[in-house]
Amino acid sequence: MSKQYLLEIGLEEIPARFLQSLSLQLKERVEQFLQAERIEFENITPLSTPRRLSVIVDGLAEKQEDVSEVAKGPAMKIAKDEAGNWSKAALGFLRGQGATPEDSFVESIKGVEYLHVKKFIPGQPVESVLAKLPQVIQAMTFPVTMHWNQIETSFIRPIHWIVSLLDSEVVPFEFVGVTADRLSRGHRFLGHDVLIQSPATYVEQLKQEFVMVDFVERQAVIKAQIEDLAANQQWVVPIDADLLEEVTAIVEWPTVFYGEFETNYLEVPEQVLITAMRDHQRYFYATDKTGKLLPYFISVRNGNAEHLEQVIKGNRKVLRARLEDALFFYKEDLKRPLSYYLEKLEHVNEHFKLGSLAAKQRRIGELILMVADAIHADEQAVQDAVAASQVYKYDLMTQTVGEFDELQGEIGAVYAEHFGLSSAVATAIKEQYLPKSSGGALPTATASQLLAVADKLDTLIHYFKVELIPTGSNDPYALRRQATGIVEIVLANQWKFDLNALLLQHPLVKNDEPLLAALQEFFKARIAVALEREHIDYDIIQAVIANKQLVLTQMVQTATQLQAKKAQEPEQYRQIVEAITRVVNLGAKAEVAAIDVDLAQTVSETALINYALSLGLGNVIDVLQQLVNPIQAYFEENMVNAEDDAIRQNRLATMRTLTDYVLDYMDPRQLISKF
Structure with missing residues (x-):
């Protein structure tokens, strides 16, 4: 039972x-x-x-389940002496197993006889x-x-x-x-x-005893009470999942209540009011059917409905103080011109090893132009991004962001109209920090994307330059998040450019090989994480990130195509890997040289040379699949290291041309063909 x-x-x-x-x-x-x-x-x-x-x-x-098991003891040549008497080693083993010689038996393992005991271990209650x-x-x-x-x-x-x-x-x-x-x-x-x-x-x-011990039930009760309240009041109450989980974790007997605050506080930007309620006070907020914020807050009491009016009164008092501060900061911020905040940026360093935030703003424009040129961005988007880059950090100097730092960027966008900035510039300022976490919301407009990528790339280059590089799990400046943000923006927009080439245009990077190498490895690690999340095999990831370029979208596409080929057509995948690995093993050591078709000695050599000279864009796996038979035929009929020097060099040049094409996508020497 x-x-x-x-x-x-x-x-x-x-x-x-x-x-x-x-x-x-x-x-x-x-x-x-x-x-x-x-x-x-x-x-x-x-x-x-x-x-x-x-x-x-x-x-x-x-x-417990009963267990029967066999215990192996000493070899029989040790277990008994020449007279056939049990040795101390054997008797000690038997005693340790709670057995007698009569309980033992002999079993041979790899030609050697050993003493064994079969034990029965009864299950304990x-x-x-x-x-x-x-x-x-x-x-x-x-x-x-x-x-x-x-x-x-x-x-x-x-x-x-x-x-x-x-x-x-x-x-x-x-x-x-x-x-x-x-x-x-x-x-x-x-x-x-x-x-x-x-x-x-x-x-x-x-x-x-007023304890709802089931977390799931407690959470459902809170959600239902909020929904009932919203329906009765004809409100819309957005139920933030993280906030719902948090309030569920701080109460044992939930009772939802609401309170009202003075309408004059609605003058404050909605983002500030919502942040004050949701993030600072753990309140839910209410809107009307059109999404307009209403002067009410919704909270959860750890108790019943008795004396609820006192609870509401206390919460109103606390919230009023918070909103009074917000209103004061907002009004004070608008009294100053934009130039005031820009000038203050001159005196705030990004890091004590780096320059001021104002200096960062001044240099971002050039980086935006580099990124824009790489992706062939629309001219208007480039102009908007550059315009935003000249002011995009100004809101860090406002009193409102000083109090509500999680609103950086958003306050800059809210104040933008007041300062005469365009809506495109406002959007770019608002979205500069996106994505805020892996898989989070991304910048929506091209200008925003250009600014966000340039800002993050500038941060990485300058922090790496002064050796503020993450080690192990230690990443105090969230540089991994910055690099991941760049990767996610690039992949989402299918931008196809070589990040290596872009980095080499930067004045701090172009003459600093260790800096370039460190940045390359950092981005490759972020791509590897992204591919692991998509369940790409380890060897495929290593092959793709070992390619000569740093075209992020191409790396992901190649890995995805390899994984699909391996899963759907494993024999063809194996043939591709073996064929191109053989080519790369020869071609990687060869010098770059022109191929002379006239030096071809066989039909198979002519065919492979023609393939090598006509390699182009397209699905790399399809291209490599087409090369399998020509490569196999080539190696059956031709010896690359021919005695004739001219023929040998021409064949090595063919291998090198094919190798350069393959290494632009992957290093097949990292791939496992037997699986």
């Missing part, structure tokens, strides 16, 4: 950002523990609130196995830890109680001075201590 087990670890409030990951970690560790201990189970359900991490195990076996759970709790890892009292063990927060129930019986153990029993605690202010009867009653018993 299967059993049900409950483990609850009661703590002081866990930071909201860690709750879900810790809940999942506990579930996974209990799962691994039971599997290692040979305890069968059907399902493990993680439950969590700010004050507890819990799991309920369903369908738990009553005991599940109660005795669960008593070892402290080692599971002890093994948990945390981003931050605390020590308390005189206890040496650290944990995310001090532990105050532990519940350990197998059906209706306590499975006792002790951890950090706390003895496990059935006593849990309800809501800090509304509930009481509660004796849990069994895992089956756990969730409902805690509800009686």
